[in-house]
Amino acid sequence: MNKVHTGDCVELLKSVTSGSVHLVLSDIPYGISADDWDVLHNNTNSALLGSSPAQKKAGAVFKSRGKPINGWSEADRKIPKEYYDWCAKWAEDWFRVLKPGGSAIVFAGRRFSHRAVCALEDAGFSLKDVLAWIRPNAAHRAQRLSVVYDKRGDHENAESWKGWRVGNLRPLFEPVLWFTKPYPIGTTIADNALNHGVGGYNEDAFLKYEDSPDNILRSGFMKNEGGLHPTQKPVRLMQELIELTTQPGQLVLDPFSGSGSTLVAARNTGRQYLGMEMSEDYVRIAQQRLVDEMFPQEQFVEHRPKDTKEDVSQLRIVLTTE
Numbered sequence: 279m280n281k282v283h284t285g286d287c288v289e290l291l292k293s294v295t296s297g298s299v300h301l302v303l304s305d306i307p308y309g310i311s312a313d314d315w316d317v318l319h320n321n322t323n324s325a326l327l328g329s330s331p332a333q334k335k336a337g338a339v340f341k342s343r344g345k346p347i348n349g350w351s352e353a354d355r356k357i358p359k360e361y362y363d364w365c366a367k368w369a370e371d372w373f374r375v376l377k378p379g380g381s382a383i384v385f386a387g388r389r390f391s392h393r394a395v396c397a398l399e400d401a402g403f404s405l406k407d408v409l410a411w412i413r414p415n416a417a418h419r420a421q422r423l424s425v426v427y428d429k430r431g432d433h434e435n436a437e438s439w440k441g442w443r444v445g446n447l448r449p450l451f452e453p454v455l456w457f458t459k460p461y462p463i464g465t466t467i468a469d470n471a472l473n474h475g476v477g478g479y480n481e482d483a484f485l486k487y488e489d490s491p492d493n494i495l496r497s498g499f500m501k502n503e504g505g506l507h508p509t510q511k512p513v514r515l516m517q518e519l520i521e522l523t524t525q526p527g528q529l530v531l532d533p534f535s536g537s538g539s540t541l542v543a544a545r546n547t548g549r550q551y552l553g554m555e556m557s558e559d560y561v562r563i564a565q566q567r568l569v570d571e572m573f574p575q576e577q578f579v580e581h582r583p584k585d586t587k588e589d590v591s592q593l594r595i596v597l598t599t600e
């Protein structure tokens with residue numbers, strides 16, 4: 279407890295005591311090939327891996343794994359199922375280690391979160407709600423079709439396709455999946471709160487972070503936070519979810535802890551924590567954050583400052599270009 283362990287969480291989870299965890303809070307890999315640690319499929323098609331002729335020509339503009347898939351090949355179409363299979367590898371142990379009535383709160387990507395839901399449901403969890411984390415400064419990267427045609431010298435089509443883009447609308451929200459482990463048959467949720475210390479949610483604590491008790495989360499990065507992990511989450515956001523579902527002294531588990539944002543949030547709010555991360559570099563960063571008083575609790579207990587600036591460099595960006 280109160281450590282971050284290096285290794286594959288699928289293995290590490292086996293040694294966690296059943297029914298010992300009050301909350302699993304994790305920003306799991308989204309399976310969108312955002313980075314090497316996020317490639318959870320067997321698809322080696324050249325467009326996806328950044329070696330198509332167009333990508334070579336574009337050079338550094340392309341992140342090597344940033345090319346969206348097109349659904350052309352059977353391998354493309356298998357990716358969602360492979361993501362489900364990957365989630366199923368750890369979902370049963372999450373269920374085993376959690377206390378009855380406890381929550382598992384999961385950040386998952388918009389494209390494959392439905393597969394994470396199915397894997398967790400199949401492991402025994404109930405999906406309680408889907409919250410939305412709003413990121414006011416998400417970058418809009420969809421390419422203009424007129425620009426593509428102009429580059430080809432096809433000015434006639436550039437004119438007639440003016441206003442059209444390829445790609446997605448601005449990715450302003452990320453789904454936050456809120457699961458619960460069912461409490462024992464014959465008891466009530468009120469009994470469960472007394473027996474296992476979990477089951478309800480703390481609205482008063484939540485309102486320290488948000489203006490109203492809605493399922494929209496707006497906490498962003500504080501000044502000078504960020505830059506530690508390509509998909510770093512704000513400590514403030516993790517604190518709000520921890521305080522929503524647990525009490526001081528209870529145990530928070532993050533099996534995909536990255537740079538340790540969940541763990542720092544647990545420490546800041548007086549909870550016990552258990553982190554797992556396969557990259558030694560990120561483990562070192564997390565350990566450093568946990569010994570530093572980089573994000574002292576006092577900074578977060580007040581209402582969100584109105585001038586909070588989001589750190590846009592942390593957004594998951596999928597480049598869309600021809």
Ligand SMILES: C[S@@+](CC[C@H](N)C(=O)[O-])C[C@H]1O[C@@H](n2cnc3c(N)ncnc32)[C@H](O)[C@@H]1O
Pocket residue numbers: 285286287288305306307308315506507509510511512533534535536537538539540554555556557560
């Ligand atoms: C989405 S990131 C989490 C980032 C984190 N929220 C933060 O603020 O830094 C997911 C992390 O899971 C790690 N990871 C991926 N597969 C893993 C596995 N099987 N076991 C442990 N860690 C894993 C990756 O290295 C990555 O750092």
